[in-house]
Amino acid sequence: MKDREIRLAVLARGGDRRAFEEIVDLYKDKMYHLAYRMLGSANEAEDIAQETFLRVYTNLHRYDENQKFSTWIYRIATNLCIDKLRKRKAVYSLDAEMPDGEGSDWYSMLPGNEPTPENELLLTETQENIRNAIDTLPEKYKSVVVLRYIQDMSLQEIGDVLDMPVTTVKTRVHRGREFLRKKLDREYGGKVF
Secondary structure (H helix, E strand, O other), rough: HHHHHHHHHHHHHOHHHHHHHHHHHHHHHHHHHHHHHHHHHHHHHHHHHHHHHHHHHHHHHOOOOOOHHHHHHHHHHHHHHHHHHHHHHOOOOOOOOOOOOOOOOHHOOOOOOOOOHHHHHHHHHHHHHHHHHHHOOOOOHHHHHHHHHHHHOHHHHHHHHOOOHHHHHHHHHHHHHHHHHHHHHHHHHOOOO
């Protein structure tokens, strides 16, 4: 896969539109899901995904073929999300309710013990509590938590994407988890986990 992505990037850099279309096909869902997890909005996620591919296209000449292409594109998307969160900060309320009807998400993939309506309701409430808690994470923890637990990246990959040492990533993942645990314990009396 790595060699294929590098080959596609080189071809796209040379003007091959089909190669760039393949890159978009390979990464469009991943970029959308990353942005959706970080921003909590389908519309903003679509905008970020489009902006990511625009930036990739206009900066292909800067792509270093000795670097993993996935690291490079994830870095672009993550930085765009962080920028969006910073701009939003002045008007964003952590207590604001997220709009319903945004579509399915990774929480719906969590297995229940039994497929009873009561268990499904409890699971839905738990998922909502976790989603709300993740939305309140400070952005420096939110990005590493989303990349680690939602995008399932290794600590090294996260370090590459965010351009920080693995030790810093480990610390932020740990602190982000602790923040979530304390928030969920405080707000839901330990009933979430």
